[in-house]
Amino acid sequence: MVRIAHIADTHLGFRQYNLDEREHDLYNIIDEIAEKILEERVDIVIHSGDLFDSPRPPAQAYYAFKRFLAKISGRVKFFSVLGDHDTPKRRGMPPQKLFDDEIRVLGLTGGDHQVLRLNGRDVLVAGVSHFSRRYREILVEELKKLDVIAASHQVSVIALHQAVDRFFPFEEVFELRLDDLPRNFKYYAMGHLHARTRASFGKGELAYSGSTEIMRSDEISDWEKHGKGFYVVDLSGDKLDVREVNLEGVRPQLEVRIKYDAFDLELKKLVEFLKTYSGRKSPIAHIIVEGKEVDRQRVQQSLNKALLGKVLYFRSRIIEEPEKEFIELKPGDINISALLKEYLRDEKVAEFGYELFKVLKEGDVEEAKKIADEYFRRMMKIDSEKGVS
Numbered sequence: 001m002v003r004i005a006h007i008a009d010t011h012l013g014f015r016q017y018n019l020d021e022r023e024h025d026l027y028n029i030i031d032e033i034a035e036k037i038l039e040e041r042v043d044i045v046i047h048s049g050d051l052f053d054s055p056r057p058p059a060q061a062y063y064a065f066k067r068f069l070a071k072i073s074g075r076v077k078f079f080s081v082l083g084d085h086d087t088p089k090r091r092g093m094p095p096q097k098l099f100d101d102e103i104r105v106l107g108l109t110g111g112d113h114q115v116l117r118l119n120g121r122d123v124l125v126a127g128v129s130h131f132s133r134r135y136r137e138i139l140v141e142e143l144k145k146l147d148v149i150a151a152s153h154q155v156s157v158i159a160l161h162q163a164v165d166r167f168f169p170f171e172e173v174f175e176l177r178l179d180d181l182p183r184n185f186k187y188y189a190m191g192h193l194h195a196r197t198r199a200s201f202g203k204g205e206l207a208y209s210g211s212t213e214i215m216r217s218d219e220i221s222d223w224e225k226h227g228k229g230f231y232v233v234d235l236s237g238d239k240l241d242v243r244e245v246n247l248e249g250v251r252p253q254l255e256v257r258i259k260y261d262a263f264d265l266e267l268k269k270l271v272e273f274l275k276t277y278s279g280r281k282s283p284i285a286h287i288i289v290e291g292k293e294v295d296r297q298r299v300q301q302s303l304n305k306a307l308l309g310k311v312l313y314f315r316s317r318i319i320e321e322p323e324k325e326f327i328e329l330k331p332g333d334i335n336i337s338a339l340l341k342e343y344l345r346d347e348k349v350a351e352f353g354y355e356l357f358k359v360l361k362e363g364d365v366e367e368a369k370k371i372a373d374e375y376f377r378r379m380m381k382i383d384s385e386k387g388v389s
Helices: 020-040 059-072 095-099 133-150 217-226 260-277 296-307 321-326 336-344 347-360 365-385
Strands: 003-007 044-047 077-080 112-118 121-128 156-161 187-191 197-201 204-208 229-234 241-246 253-259 284-291 313-320
Touching: 003 020, 003 187, 020 059, 020 229, 044 121, 044 156, 059 095, 077 121, 121 133, 133 156, 217 253, 253 260, 260 284, 260 296, 284 296, 296 313, 347 365
Parallel strands: 003 044, 044 077, 121 156, 156 187, 187 204, 253 284, 284 313
Antiparallel strands: 003 229, 112 121, 197 204, 229 241
16 A cells, blocks of 8 residues: 655745734644644655745744654655745755755756655655746656656656646646646646645546645635645555545634625624634634725724624725626636736836736735846846946
8 A cells, every 4th residue: 555645835934914823823734734644644745835935934934844744754755846935036945955854855956756665566756846937848848757757657646836727727827738747647746726626637636735724815715615634645556546634723714795784783693603613713704895885994993893802813805886896807807917018018017017916916025025126136237238327
């Protein structure tokens, strides 16, 4: 029997809404993951990227991962690829390298692999760390090389942290098309998508295990349907056995819509509902108030008073009725990159704007500052070469 635990997007060091409690939630979750890994008696752990939320995580994030490794030490082999969050933006050492004696980081400079002998069988573990969209052609070539290697192994796994078009419908977001992926692997351990998703592919199955906690409000619906956690994959038989393992320590989050013309009544119902969380982790609430001529100050004051002590944190959003027709956008309705080019009439400036858009929508202000600084330095150099003072 050969069993793997497929984990991704743990984002150690992430502080949702800048809350200490949220940072510590992620450390508690990885402790729970370690316990469940041992319960499941897996042979290999594959982490498919974004182990850390940043290439320079806080000290506590290092300690949390060190504690995780201590728990599984000597019992499980650990492989990882880098994600878009924990890949150094310039030449530098990724945080995982501090644990070189305990884990294997795959694909730092291209396709990488190792063959293990487990329970009398050769197991190919391959991986490529995250490539941005601009280096797609190089990534595809690396995947072709790994595909040739996989063709001679019956039991094979590849770890990738990439957006594939079938699962990321916006043109500006995905880095690979489904047809770009190698076909000879038995299991495709994917990271990047925070929702759990599986599909038959190649000789086996492609799966995004999803994030291990709720990192954004748009993950709430999927968490309610499918939970958060990781996959345990049995590679022993001709047919894969993929099973979800749910984590119990995920802090609950809820999204609530309140009609302004029944605001007091619906807020009272919400307060009653929140009593069901007694004895559990205090939830995070995302509250949308819809209606005409909303008294924003009254709404905020009422929410502050009613929710005090009942939630860890809440965020409110007010939608005036005329706004509603502009809210919903279906995948493919808008091409941000093309829109910027059309509006700015300058391809270079549009590319700069789109790079900023991509990092800012993820809340990465520091990276946005770096991109802006690099862009303006480049512009100053060009001006200087042209003799412009």
